[in-house]
Amino acid sequence: xxxxxxxxxxxxxxxxxxxxxxxxxxxxxxxxxxxxxxxxxxxxxxxxxxxxxxxxxxxxxxxxxxxxxxxxxxxxxxxxxxxxxxxxxxxxxxxxxxxxxxxxxxxxxxxxxxxxxxxxxxxxxxxxxxxxxxxxxxxxxxxxxxxxxxxxxxxxxxxxxxxxxxxxxxxxxxxxxxxxxxxxxxxxxxxxxxxxxxxxxxxxxxxxxxxxxxxxxxxxxxxxxxxxxxxxxxxxxxxxxxxxxxxxxxxxxxxxxxxxxxxxxxxxxxxxxxxxxxxxxxxxxxxxxxxxxxxxxxxxxxxxxxxxxxxxxxxxxxxxxxxxxxxxxxxxxxxxxxxxxxxxxxxxxxxxxxxxxxxxxxxx
Numbered sequence: 430x431x432x433x434x435x436x437x438x439x440x441x442x443x444x445x446x447x448x449x450x451x452x453x454x455x456x457x458x459x460x461x462x463x464x465x466x467x468x469x470x471x472x473x474x475x476x477x478x479x480x481x482x483x484x485x486x487x488x489x490x491x492x493x494x495x496x497x498x499x500x501x502x503x504x505x506x507x508x509x510x511x512x513x514x515x516x517x518x519x520x521x522x523x524x525x526x527x528x529x530x531x532x533x534x535x536x537x538x539x540x541x542x543x544x545x546x547x548x549x550x551x552x553x554x555x556x557x558x559x560x561x562x563x564x565x566x567x568x569x570x571x572x573x574x575x576x577x578x579x580x581x582x583x584x585x586x587x588x589x590x591x592x593x594x595x596x597x598x599x600x601x602x603x604x605x606x607x608x609x610x611x612x613x614x615x616x617x618x619x620x621x622x623x624x625x626x627x628x629x630x631x632x633x634x635x636x637x638x639x640x641x642x643x644x645x646x647x648x649x650x651x652x653x654x655x656x657x658x659x660x661x662x663x664x665x666x667x668x669x670x671x672x673x674x675x676x677x678x679x680x681x682x683x684x685x686x687x688x689x690x691x692x693x694x695x696x697x698x699x700x701x702x703x704x705x706x707x708x709x710x711x712x713x714x715x716x717x718x719x720x721x722x723x724x725x726x727x728x729x730x731x732x733x734x735x736x737x738x739x740x741x742x743x744x745x746x747x748x749x750x751x752x753x754x755x756x757x758x759x760x761x762x763x764x765x766x767x768x769x770x771x772x773x774x775x776x777x778x779x780x781x782x783x784x785x786x787x788x789x790x791x792x793x
Contacts, residue, residue: 462488464485606652731763
């Protein structure tokens with residue numbers, strides 16, 4: 430099951446503010462909480478335990494799973510051993526994420542921890558890290574994978590590296606996660622704030638497009654907002670995304686007839702198997718509305734991302750919905766009824782043969 434998550438930072442935000450944020454996220458169906466122990470001061474261990482415990486146990490009362498980011502350095506500073514993870518159980522964590530790892534054998538031993546904590550690995554490193562751990566006969570049922578996030582502009586992952594490293598985890602049946610950036614949120618674990626995301630290409634994208642893009646790769650299970658606090662509008666928008674069906678934001682022309690509007694927004698769409706370089710084709714509407722007179726009303730030439738519904742001048746094609754992938758000359762028989770928003774056009778290349786998709790109308 431694909432889920433949404435948020436991030437909270439008790440050493441940078443008040444516990445009460447965090448609780449309110451978590452309540453809001455839970456209201457919209459968010460199931461994961463990421464928190465970070467990497468920037469904590471070991472001299473404040475008692476306060477850390479107090480603040481993190483209060484935060485984490487409150488999240489758990491809302492039905493949310495909490496994973497805390499750690500490293501071997503944090504283990505040393507807090508006096509924790511890889512073979513005794515009781516500290517993390519005490520503060521209520523469901524799992525720990527190893528931002529930097531050990532040698533492989535230690536991680537393998539961790540997967541048998543009596544505290545029953547999940548052990549989440551850093552996917553982004555790009556080494557044979559997972560394979561090494563599995564070679565030590567780890568309990569892979571307790572392993573998770575999660576990418577890094579990058580507060581410094583231009584340091585986020587390249588797309589090719591993201592795909593290559595994540596595939597290794599999916600091929601081994603490991604659940605995966607990655608981070609998206611909230612344009613309205615300002616707090617992360619470090620003082621640098623230039624957005625907070627896994628993929629550099631996402632840094633200026635709308636949060637909905639980032640999320641849909643990660644799920645469209647078919648490699649990410651959990652999408653986590655890296656910075657805090659995201660707005661309620663953003664939380665709500667993400668909660669309305671179907672993780673399994675690519676839904677494209679679109680603008681529909683005001684003069685589009687009611688039936689054509691219904692075809693766009695209410696009919697079940699999937700791309701034909703015999704794919705074209707020029708258009709994505711959803712053909713069931715031409716069968717369902719056979720005999721309806723689809724009159725021409727906007728027969729301008731087509732641009733990339735335009736939504737087209739064929740008129741009755743195209744005979745048995747009448748009522749077929751298409752999305753333009755390339756500029757095309759209009760024969761005068763095709764109605765351009767709207768367009769995919771510029772931000773979401775990047776998603777068109779992810780619509781495969783037989784891929785299911787839908788539309789979400791937004792204002793211009």
